[in-house]
Amino acid sequence: MSDGKNYWLMKSEPDEYGWDDLIAEDEGIWDGVKNAQASNNMKAMALGDQIFFYHSRQGLEIVGIMEVSATAIPDPFDETGRWIAVKVKPVRKLDNAVTLKAMKQNPKLSDLAIIKQTRLSVAPVTHDQWAEILSMSASSQA
């Protein structure tokens, strides 16, 4: 309906499935999400929506951008039929990964869902937050 894209952030432990794994596959399926809130966020995704790929547990940083290539498909590993998955394709790696630490220090990102609710693995990102994080990734911030 709306012509504007929506923005999201999804977490994965790089040990389990990291950015390099997505690159290797070229298209990845984002399954195994068994949390009502995260699942609802995935259901709200539209084709072409942009997603930050965040490495949790290890790295603790946004490493790249991907986009939705298939929406709300049944999770192939879920026997209950309750949960859905989406497919994603890599768009590009960020010039500089944006760390959780840096995001926490940025007052413009104080409302970021992953800061307020640590354990939410699929979270919406506002347009302003998206633009702010992109600008952080463009400036060298070691």
Next chain:
DNA sequence: GCCAACGTTGGC
């Protein structure tokens, strides 16, 4: 329908 117990996630 409530709430204690338990399991999982993820930052530190």
Next chain:
DNA sequence: GCCAACGTTGGC
């Protein structure tokens, strides 16, 4: 590896 936060489960 630890523990806090939070979701889910199950007994009542």
